[in-house]
Structures are given as structure tokens and as C-alpha cells.
Amino acid sequence: MKQFFAFIKKEFLHVIRDSKTLLMLFGLPIVQIALFGFALSNEVKEVNLVVCNLSNETKATELIQKFDASGNFKVVQVIHDPNALDQWFKNGNIKMCLVIPAQFEKNAVRERKIDVQLIADSSDPNLATTLVNYGNQIVFDFQMKWFGQSTLPGINPEVHMMYNPSLKGTTNFVPGVISLIMMLICVLMTSVSIVKEKELGTMEVLLVSPFHPFFIIIAKAIPYFVLSLFNLSIIVFLSINLLDMPMEGSILLLFAESGLLILVCLSLGLLISNTTNSQQAAMLISLLGMLIPTLIFTGFLFPIENMPKPLQIISNIMPSKWYYIIVKDIMIKGLGIKYFWKETLILMGMAIFLLALSLKKFKIRL
Structure with missing residues (x-):
């Protein structure tokens, strides 16, 4: 029995002295509970809202202030031209707008009800529905306070869903799933x-060849790039024809932007391969x-706007976040590159940086 306890003590010491095991044992649960605890939330806070105020009356101003003070919306601009609303939605600066009529x-005093219009970007139908419900509740509370509890005022906001009036879930999840699949594969x-060449012992043959390491890395990436484009073709075909995903924009532009994401992912994969010594370690990394960060920080499962500022900043390093925005703009909104050139430049910068880092980390001696 004494030997048995000595063996248990030895195992405890073995675990405690292994920093990698301790990191997996305690670090991973802490990170997961912190990430999911902050990210998994159905509550929406401080979503950008534009108000089109066609009335200069006092009550209209009070309603705007009530929206801004609710905590769910942040009034970023008050405009007076309804024709300018379309541009705000196309630029992706807002998720909903409030239109107050002349x-x-x-009219409210005469009819004892408030007529306003709520216009939401329903490319994310769950978020749009939540925002409209918030807006309806704010209007209802404002109306009850205005007319008093003794009356039963009718709430009559006119709701308009842009880009996805039928609120199909595919418009939100298909672009996200495409991003997830391309990132992982x-x-x-x-x-x-x-790292497979290292394990098989064929890396020496490559290193003694007259080719520059840059060409070795590029040669490794090109077949996977072509196969990934073919894989993307299948995914897009099934999304459009099987899942009824709209395709409002240019399919050539979609493939060009997808090729940029594929280049980023291949460069990241090469970097992992250059810095690991076994296929198991490379696959695990x-x-x-990729799986958990892509699910959390892309934006198709949990709105990034809900997350604390540090997590919103971290989400900017995920290529899938920018690609997700681009895919929705092309397939759902039918927009051109002038509306997402910033996201395109970010992906280009990531591709150049990761490819250069992969080349630098490539070891010419084993």
C-alpha cells in the first residue's frame, strides 16, 4: 500500500512539473468560461441607430432621447432626408433606423397612437428581430408615459426588413459556415x-535542391489553393441551389475575395507547419x-457588438470576421468592392504578413 501511495505521489509530481499539462488542465477551462461567458449573450447593447426625424416637435426629440438612453441603441446621427438611409445600410454603419414622420x-394626440417606422438590416434575422422588439417596447413605454396608464394606446410602428424580408436564417448562417469551413480545411x-516531410525524412531532399525556400513554400501552397477553390465552388453551388441562399452580387468578385481568404488560411497553415515537429501537434493547433475563435469572433453566431471591448479588439485579428462581412455584402446586399475595400485590404495585409512570417520561420537546416 505504501508503494501504491508513492506511485500516486510520483504521478502528482509528474503532472505538476509539466507546464503544458497544467496549462491544458487549468488554463483552457478559464479561457473557455471567460470567452463563452462574455460572448454567449442574447442581449444586444448599444447598437448604432440612425434617426430620420421629419418632425421638429418636442415629443419627437423626447422619443429620440428615450431610444438613446435605453442602453440597447446608440443614436449616431439624426438626419432629415429619408433617401440617405439606404447609403447608411450599404456602408454597414447601422443595423436599424427610426423614422419619425412629419x-x-x-397626429399622435389626435389619434391617440404613435406612428413611426422601424427599418432593420435583416441579413442577420435574429439580430433584426431582437432590435425590432426592443424598438417596439421603447415606443410602447413612451406612449404609455405620454397618454397615461388609464388608456390602452395602440402601438403601431411600421416595420420594414431590408435585404431579407422573409427573415430566412440561411442569409446569416451560410456565409458564416462558408467562413468556418474554409478556415478549418x-x-x-x-x-x-x-511537418509531414520532416517526419517522412524527405525534407533533406528538398533542402539540398537548388530551389529557394520561397519556391518550396509556394509549391506546397499552390495545389491546396486550387483544391480549395474547387471546394468553394461546391459549397457555393449547394448554398445557392440547395439552401436557397440569394446571390445578388458578382460571383466572380465572390471568388476573388474567397481566393484572398484561402491565401490567408494557407499562409497560416504553412506557418503552423513550419513551427511544429509532428503532424499531431500541427493538427491539434x-x-x-481555429474552431472556437472562428465560431466566437466571426459574428454569425454571436453579435460582436455584444462583447466587451477587449474581445471586440481580439476579433479583428480573425480573417473570418472580415470575410464574413464581405460575403454578406456580395451575396445578400449585392454590393461592389467600393463598400468593403477596407476589409479587402485587411485580408491582403494578413496574407502578406503570414506568408512573409512563414518564409522567415522556414528552417533550411534540420
Whole structure:
């Protein structure tokens, strides 16, 4: 029995002295509970709201202030031209707008009900529905306070859903799933390419060849790039024809932007392959390192606006976040590159940086 306890003590010491095991044992749960605790929330806070105020009356101003003070909305601009609303939605600066008609106060007093219009970007139908419900409740509370509890005022906001009036869930999840699939497959495929050569012992043959390391890395990436484009073709075809995903924009532009994401993912996979010594380690890093961050920080499961500022900043390093925005703009809104050139430049910068880092980390001596 004494030997048994001595063996248990030895195992405890073995675990405690292994920093990697302790990190997996205690660090991973802490990170997961922190990430999911802050990210998993159905509550929406401080969503950008534009108000089109066609009335200069006092009650209209009070309603705007009530929206701004609710905590769910943040009034970023008050405009007076309804034709300018379309541009705000196309630029992706807002998720909903409030339209207050002319003679708002006069009509409300006469008819004992408030007529306003709520216009939401329903490319994310769950978020749009939540925002409209918040807006309806704010209008209802404002109306009850105005006319008193003794009356039963009718709430009559006119709701308009842009881009996805039928509130199909595919418009939100299909672009997100495309981002997730491309991130996982492309990174996973290339993450084992170079480390596999090391394990098989064929890396020496490549290193003694007259080719520059840059060409070795590019040669590794090109087949996977072509196969990834073919894989993307299948995914887009099934999304449009099987899942009834709209395709309002240019499919050539979609493939060009997708090729940029594939280049980023392949470069990241090559970097992982250059810095690991076994295929198991490379696959583990690729799957765990890509799956959870992509699910959380892309934006198709949990609105990034709900997250604390530090997590919103972290989300900016995820290529899938920018690609998700681009895909929705092309497929759902039918927009051109002038509306998402910033996201395109960010993906280009990531591709150049990761490819250069992969080349620098490539070891010419074993």
C-alpha cells in the first residue's frame, strides 16, 4: 500500500512539473468560461441607430432621447432626408433606423397612437428581430408615459426588413459556415504539409535542391489553393441551389475575395507547419486554434457588438470576421468592392504578413 501511495505521489509530481499539462488542465477551462461567458449573450447593447426625424416637435426629440438612453441603441446621427438611409445600410454603419414622420406630435394626440417606422438590416434575422422588439417596447413605454396608464394606446410602428424580408436564417448562417469551413480545411491541409516531410525524412531532399525556400513554400501552397477553390465552388453551388441562399452580387468578385481568404488560411497553415515537429501537434493547433475563435469572433453566431471591448479588439485579428462581412455584402446586399475595400485590404495585409512570417520561420537546416 505504501508503494501504491508513492506511485500516486510520483504521478502528482509528474503532472505538476509539466507546464503544458497544467496549462491544458487549468488554463483552457478559464479561457473557455471567460470567452463563452462574455460572448454567449442574447442581449444586444448599444447598437448604432440612425434617426430620420421629419418632425421638429418636442415629443419627437423626447422619443429620440428615450431610444438613446435605453442602453440597447446608440443614436449616431439624426438626419432629415429619408433617401440617405439606404447609403447608411450599404456602408454597414447601422443595423436599424427610426423614422419619425412629419406632424408626429399632432397626429399622435389626435389619434391617440404613435406612428413611426422601424427599418432593420435583416441579413442577420435574429439580430433584426431582437432590435425590432426592443424598438417596439421603447415606443410602447413612451406612449404609455405620454397618454397615461388609464388608456390602452395602440402601438403601431411600421416595420420594414431590408435585404431579407422573409427573415430566412440561411442569409446569416451560410456565409458564416462558408467562413468556418474554409478556415478549418485550408489551415488544416497546409499545417501538415511541411511537418509531414520532416517526419517522412524527405525534407533533406528538398533542402539540398537548388530551389529557394520561397519556391518550396509556394509549391506546397499552390495545389491546396486550387483544391480549395474547387471546394468553394461546391459549397457555393449547394448554398445557392440547395439552401436557397440569394446571390445578388458578382460571383466572380465572390471568388476573388474567397481566393484572398484561402491565401490567408494557407499562409497560416504553412506557418503552423513550419513551427511544429509532428503532424499531431500541427493538427491539434489547427483544429483547436481555429474552431472556437472562428465560431466566437466571426459574428454569425454571436453579435460582436455584444462583447466587451477587449474581445471586440481580439476579433479583428480573425480573417473570418472580415470575410464574413464581405460575403454578406456580395451575396445578400449585392454590393461592389467600393463598400468593403477596407476589409479587402485587411485580408491582403494578413496574407502578406503570414506568408512573409512563414518564409522567415522556414528552417533550411534540420
